[in-house]
Amino acid sequence: xxxxxxxxxxxxxxxxxxxxxxxxxxxxxxxxxxxxxxxxxxxxxxxxxxxxxxxxxxxxxxxxxxxxxxxxxxxxxxxxxxxxxxxxxxxxxxxxxxxxxxxxxxxxxxxxxxxxxxxxxxxxxxxxxxxxxxxxxxxxxxxxxxxxxxxxxxxxxxxxxxxxxxxxxxxxxxxxxxxxxxxxxxxxxxxxxxxxxxxxxxxxxxxxxxxxxxxxxxxxxxxxxxxxxxxxxxxxxxxxxxxxxxxxxxxxxxxxxxxxxxxxxxxxxxxxxxxxxxxxxxxxxxxxxxxxxxxxxxxxxxxxxxxxxxxxxxxxxxxxxxxxxxxxxxxxxxxxxxxxxxxxxxxxxxxxxxxxxxxxxxxxxxxxxxxxxxxxxxxxxxxxxxxxxxxxxxxxxxxxxxxxxxxxxxxxxxxxxxxxxxxxxxxxxxxxxxxxxxxxxxxxxxxxxxxxxxxxxxxxxxxx
Amino acid sequence: xxxxxxxxxxxxxxxxxxxxxxxxxxxxxxxxxxxxxxxxxxxxxxxxxxxxxxxxxxxxxxxxxxxxxxxxxxxxxxxxxxxxxxxxxxxxxxxxxxxxxxxxxxxxxxxxxxxxxxxxxxxxxxxxxxxxxxxxxxxxxxxxxxxxxxxxxxxxxxxxxxxxxxxxxxxxxxxxxxxxxxxxxxxxxxxxxxxxxxxxxxxxxxxxxxxxxxxxxxxxxxxxxxxxxxxxxxxxxxxxxxxxxxxxxxxxxxxxxxxxxx
Numbered sequence: 001x002x003x004x005x006x007x008x009x010x011x012x013x014x015x016x017x018x019x020x021x022x023x024x025x026x027x028x029x030x031x032x033x034x035x036x037x038x039x040x041x042x043x044x045x046x047x048x049x050x051x052x053x054x055x056x057x058x059x060x061x062x063x064x065x066x067x068x069x070x071x072x073x074x075x076x077x078x079x080x081x082x083x084x085x086x087x088x089x090x091x092x093x094x095x096x097x098x099x100x101x102x103x104x105x106x107x108x109x110x111x112x113x114x115x116x117x118x119x120x121x122x123x124x125x126x127x128x129x130x131x132x133x134x135x136x137x138x139x140x141x142x143x144x145x146x147x148x149x150x151x152x153x154x155x156x157x158x159x160x161x162x163x164x165x166x167x168x169x170x171x172x173x174x175x176x177x178x179x180x181x182x183x184x185x186x187x188x189x190x191x192x193x194x195x196x197x198x199x200x201x202x203x204x205x206x207x208x209x210x211x212x213x214x215x216x217x218x219x220x221x222x223x224x225x226x227x228x229x230x231x232x233x234x235x236x237x238x239x240x241x242x243x244x245x246x247x248x249x250x251x252x253x254x255x256x257x258x259x260x261x262x263x264x265x266x267x268x269x270x271x272x273x274x275x276x277x278x279x280x281x282x283x284x285x286x287x288x289x290x291x292x293x294x295x296x297x298x299x300x301x302x303x304x305x306x307x308x309x310x311x312x313x314x315x316x317x318x319x320x321x322x323x324x325x326x327x328x329x330x331x332x333x334x335x336x337x338x339x340x341x342x343x344x345x346x347x348x349x350x351x352x353x354x355x356x357x358x359x360x361x362x363x364x365x366x367x368x369x370x371x372x373x374x375x376x377x378x379x380x381x382x383x384x385x386x387x388x389x390x391x392x393x394x395x396x397x398x399x400x401x402x403x404x405x406x407x408x409x410x411x412x413x414x415x416x417x418x419x420x421x422x423x424x425x426x427x428x429x430x431x432x433x434x435x436x437x438x439x440x441x442x443x444x445x446x447x448x449x450x451x452x453x454x455x456x457x458x459x460x461x462x463x464x
Numbered sequence: 465x466x467x468x469x470x471x472x473x474x475x476x477x478x479x480x481x482x483x484x485x486x487x488x489x490x491x492x493x494x495x496x497x498x499x500x501x502x503x504x505x506x507x508x509x510x511x512x513x514x515x516x517x518x519x520x521x522x523x524x525x526x527x528x529x530x531x532x533x534x535x536x537x538x539x540x541x542x543x544x545x546x547x548x549x550x551x552x553x554x555x556x557x558x559x560x561x562x563x564x565x566x567x568x569x570x571x572x573x574x575x576x577x578x579x580x581x582x583x584x585x586x587x588x589x590x591x592x593x594x595x596x597x598x599x600x601x602x603x604x605x606x607x608x609x610x611x612x613x614x615x616x617x618x619x620x621x622x623x624x625x626x627x628x629x630x631x632x633x634x635x636x637x638x639x640x641x642x643x644x645x646x647x648x649x650x651x652x653x654x655x656x657x658x659x660x661x662x663x664x665x666x667x668x669x670x671x672x673x674x675x676x677x678x679x680x681x682x683x684x685x686x687x688x689x690x691x692x693x694x695x696x697x698x699x700x701x702x703x704x705x706x707x708x709x710x711x712x713x714x715x716x717x718x719x720x721x722x723x724x725x726x
Contacts, residue, residue: 316594317546317572317592317594317595319592319594320548320588320589320592320594320595323588323592324574324585324588324589327581327584327585327588328574328575328576328577328581328585332574332575332576332577333573333574333575334572334573334575335568335569335571335572335573336558336568336571336573337568338558338559338568344557344559347559348557348559357569358569359569361562361568362558362559362562362568364559364562364563364691367563368557368559368560368563369530369557370530370533370534370537370556370557370560370561370564371528371529371530371533371555371556371557372555372556372557374554374555398524403655404656404659404662404663404664404665405662405663405664406663406664430664432655432656432664434655435523435653435655436653436654436655436656436668437524437525437653438653438656438664438667461557462528462530463530463534463560463667464530464531464532464533464534464535464560464651464653464667464669464688464689
């Protein structure tokens with residue numbers, strides 16, 4: 001048996017078990033021959049898919065892993081943790097059960113990913129050594145016979161190995177033990193050989209002398225983009241993801257990825273987006289080769305513009321959106337659209353900045369506060385009759401006397417969201433204090449029935 | 465300087481200065497408030513387009529900038545085209561923006577994690593010229609930063625509004641520091657006008673024009689933005705039977721226009 005998933009492990013099956021034993025444990029077990037070549041091909045397809053969507057550098061970690069260098073790309077996905085969760089979720093949607101780990105080195109990420117139970121783990125830069133010290137040596141990518149040999153010597157954890165004297169180990173097992181340990185701890189660099197998409201549109205340039213200055217890199221980008229764009233033009237394509245790989249003289253590769261909201265083939269715009277990222281590049285001792293690859297492309301549709309006589313068309317903002325999205329990330333750029341819900345915090349949803357306009361509006365019968373607090377804050381009030389707002393309230397330590405008020409506006413719980421909301425009610429009041437400050441406060445409950453809410457008062461928004 | 469000066473020597477000198485400042489040939493476009501008393505105090509008869517303006521909340525509103533935010537929303541609503549709104553805290557409530565005349569389809573929000581990113585996005589938005597107005601929450605605005613923003617706005621003709629929003633009340637003292645903004649406003653809430661029935665009337669603000677380039681400072685008591693983003697003077701609104709914030713919908717545009725020009 002080659003592999004066992006969760007369902008199989010529950011039945012008592014383990015990887016490495018003879019087939020006869022497994023069949024004895026589970027009668028009627030279907031047995032299929034392993035096809036390592038097909039597995040590898042599928043892994044390669046997955047690698048290319050991840051390269052298009054997540055990060056520019058993706059390599060195979062045979063037989064069952066993928067390595068991503070996300071240094072130049074995590075800003076597009078809203079940070080490392082969000083990105084890892086997103087990867088696991090998207091893989092799960094396509095039926096792949098995966099664990100994602102972000103760590104400072106390939107070796108450490110490999111070790112943690114194969115020993116952790118969590119779906120997504122981020123190993124902080126300073127805690128790398130402590131995090132892997134307790135892991136078994138088998139996680140270090142060493143051949144089985146070496147692991148068994150080390151086990152005989154009583155070395156079982158990576159931490160033990162780190163403290164053991166090196167020379168005798170090297171004499172007995174060869175240089176690999178120390179190399180793998182150093183790679184995991186980041187003492188030795190490990191180049192990643194990325195997979196290449198089939199027949200990509202790309203442009204490359206090698207330099208006779210390594211370059212490092214920002215201006216020189218910018219000039220090199222300027223010479224790389226036009227040939228790429230003419231390559232795209234020949235195929236009628238535009239760029240959605242563009243990767244710039246900078247191969248350094250010390251065999252490491254720096255990567256810059258830019259993403260665009262719509263397919264782009266404008267050389268000036270692409271060069272501008274790339275140049276904005278120059279400050280994130282660490283040229284080290286110099287860059288000897290630059291490769292610009294259009295990783296994800298889409299056909300460009302040319303759209304006929306409406307005649308200017310009919311209506312003035314809004315300026316095209318996609319260029320600005322791309323510039324901003326590459327700075328703050330796609331998630332931080334949005335429009336707000338109405339949702340049919342009377343509960344204020346549910347009535348707004350975020351849609352992509354370039355999404356088509358749904359032409360929906362919020363109902364405007366009642367004034368709404370310009371600032372809505374992220375969470376309603378409890379306020380102290382003097383109890384009043386059910387239909388009345390409080391005479392005064394205390395919010396953030398300031399006591400305010402209510403001069404006038406409007407309300408109540410009753411918001412009912414949405415029973416389709418869950419049974420808990422079946423009877424709940426909020427009564428909103430718009431109150432003005434004696435200084436003129438206007439607030440949106442509500443009582444959780446209708447003031448009479450206990451099941452309608454806690455009857456406590458909250459401040460939810462501030463009017464202008 | 466409420467009366468336009470007609471002395472020829474002074475006019476020639478002004479023309480020479482504006483030529484030196486690099487905007488000769490084209491007259492500065494403005495966005496009038498539609499309230500005569502305010503527009504008369506502003507050079508050019510309105511809020512200059514292609515310029516940076518600063519808005520802050522007065523008193524306790526310096527932290528929440530509710531009135532200041534709505535004031536900015538009203539201005540952005542009356543500008544043309546899309547609006548880029550850069551926020552540091554995502555607590556703007558879009559239904560209220562719609563009630564100030566700024567429909568959700570027109571506003572693109574950018575959530576900037578740091579002040580540095582926020583200022584960079586602000587500058588990009590102003591320089592691009594696509595959005596008609598760019599509004600941004602800005603805590604610290606230094607002279608060099610504001611000058612960059614002002615130059616970016618000048619090249620594209622977009623209206624830039626910096627909502628000065630601090631995290632601590634003590635930081636609000638920063639508002640006295642000089643910046644390159646063309647005007648500087650402070651909006652404080654006042655008790656709303658009395659109604660014939662119990663309830664809260666249309667919001668009322670004390671609008672202080674603290675600084676205006678080539679103009680003088682002034683203070684106005686105004687009624688808050690209506691559903692098209694227009695301000696009004698308190699006297700004018702009293703003539704209407706229904707308070708605008710409660711009753712008016714976009715259909716009632718005719719009555720609103722009468723109020724704005726009054």
